[in-house]
Amino acid sequence: MFALDPFTVLFTTTLTCAVLAAAMVSVHLSFRREVAGVGHWACGLAAMVGAGVLFLLRGKLPDALALPVANVCLTWGIGLSMIGTRRFFGEPGGWAIFHAAWTLELAAILYWLLVEPNFPHRAAAFSFIVSVFYLDQLRLVWRHRVAHFTSWFFGALLALQCLNTVSRGVAALFMEPDAANLLRSSALANVYLAIANFMALLITVAFLMLATRKLQQILEQRSTHDPLTGVLNRRGFLQFFGRVRARQQRSDSPLSLMAIDLDHFKAINDQYGHAQGDKVLMQVAAVIMRSARQCDVVARFGGEEFVVLMPDTTLAHAQQLAQRIQALLRDSLQAGTPSCTVSIGIAGQHLVSESLDSLLARADHALYRAKANGRNRTEIAGPAPLAA
Numbered sequence: 001m002f003a004l005d006p007f008t009v010l011f012t013t014t015l016t017c018a019v020l021a022a023a024m025v026s027v028h029l030s031f032r033r034e035v036a037g038v039g040h041w042a043c044g045l046a047a048m049v050g051a052g053v054l055f056l057l058r059g060k061l062p063d064a065l066a067l068p069v070a071n072v073c074l075t076w077g078i079g080l081s082m083i084g085t086r087r088f089f090g091e092p093g094g095w096a097i098f099h100a101a102w103t104l105e106l107a108a109i110l111y112w113l114l115v116e117p118n119f120p121h122r123a124a125a126f127s128f129i130v131s132v133f134y135l136d137q138l139r140l141v142w143r144h145r146v147a148h149f150t151s152w153f154f155g156a157l158l159a160l161q162c163l164n165t166v167s168r169g170v171a172a173l174f175m176e177p178d179a180a181n182l183l184r185s186s187a188l189a190n191v192y193l194a195i196a197n198f199m200a201l202l203i204t205v206a207f208l209m210l211a212t213r214k215l216q217q218i219l220e221q222r223s224t225h226d227p228l229t230g231v232l233n234r235r236g237f238l239q240f241f242g243r244v245r246a247r248q249q250r251s252d253s254p255l256s257l258m259a260i261d262l263d264h265f266k267a268i269n270d271q272y273g274h275a276q277g278d279k280v281l282m283q284v285a286a287v288i289m290r291s292a293r294q295c296d297v298v299a300r301f302g303g304e305e306f307v308v309l310m311p312d313t314t315l316a317h318a319q320q321l322a323q324r325i326q327a328l329l330r331d332s333l334q335a336g337t338p339s340c341t342v343s344i345g346i347a348g349q350h351l352v353s354e355s356l357d358s359l360l361a362r363a364d365h366a367l368y369r370a371k372a373n374g375r376n377r378t379e380i381a382g383p384a385p386l387a388a
């Protein structure tokens with residue numbers, strides 16, 4: 001049977017936790033607004049380092065002091081990672097469980113260390129208490145599960161760790177008294193130590209993988225969306241256009257494109273200020289989104305111009321949508337918000353070979369006509385020249 005030296009394992013685990021805590025602090029400082037919960041994880045790891053140091057100093061400090069403080073630090077560490085995971089998934093609370101757990105742990109250790117010394121009961125109490133933290137995180141991962149490796153990896157590790165701690169608690173209560181004592185080289189203590197050592201590393205890495213994936217999704221979203229209105233930007237629009245175009249070429253269905261421009265927007269900015277102008281832009285974007293169907297692609301092409309790509313849509317249907325946007329904009333004016341109208345140009349793609357540039361140019365041309373003809377109106381573009 002292989003035997004692990006408990007002190008060496010404890011030392012490497014403590015060192016690993018310290019390195020991971022530093023990594024978490026760095027991630028937290030760089031992306032605290034984008035990814036929540038990393039700061040709690042960093043504090044949790046720091047608490048675990050404190051616990052590790054105290055366990056390593058056993059013999060040099062009185063047990064009556066070192067053991068209760070080390071156990072409470074460890075409970076804080078695991079509890080804080082639970083709070084961090086909750087924050088990550090956007091769930092508030094968890095502090096009631098956290099405070100109840102560490103107070104219970106402190107009471108249990110003081111009682112079974114000083115009043116009625118009993119190591120198995122101490123080990124069982126700690127194991128069952130921290131299992132609650134792992135179970136809670138497992139519940140969160142299940143509730144927010146996504147079909148991605150990181151989600152399953154984190155969940156599987158939490159389940160394994162939960163099983164590991166519960167088994168140690170059960171073993172402490174029902175097997176020979178020293179079976180769960182990590183400082184004796186029993187088979188169970190070896191297995192528990194080996195798993196717990198890797199888990200501290202793996203669970204933290206799994207959480208970092210979740211955080212990195214979230215960050216990647218946020219950055220992707222930022223590179224393809226307009227930050228003010230939340231609709232697609234030009235880059236995001238081009239990506240969608242490629243997909244819509246491929247589908248359309250297969251089905252040979254009609255496709256329409258609408259260019260929308262706010263009327264006299266400069267006057268709104270000048271009269272009410274830039275902040276009010278921004279609010280108007282957001283309101284117009286919301287109205288367009290509300291009017292469009294789920295399959296339509298809405299984008300802001302900079303300034304006060306929006307574009308809507310409508311797959312499977314004839315010019316007649318696109319015109320109805322334009323009317324709906326103008327009516328909704330009239331009705332949705334809020335008290336205190338400057339009134340605003342839009343001019344719209346629509347182009348229908350008759351030739352599948354017509355390029356996006358040509359389609360946009362025709363819609364823009366129709367839009368200029370709408371402006372020239374008095375604004376707050378819709379104009380339809382003429383057919384594409386055959387060369388396009």
Ligand SMILES: Nc1nc2c(ncn2[C@@H]2O[C@H](COP(=O)(O)OP(=O)(O)OP(=O)(O)O)[C@@H](O)[C@H]2O)c(=O)[nH]1
Nearest residue numbers: 261262263264265266267269274275277278303304
């Ligand atoms: N508040 C705000 N204003 C913007 C933004 N982007 C562009 N603008 C302003 O939009 C205005 C556009 O003015 P113009 O191109 O003259 O158009 P307009 O006043 O709407 O006139 P017409 O289009 O002819 O009806 C400028 O004053 C820009 O400063 C933005 O993100 N927020």
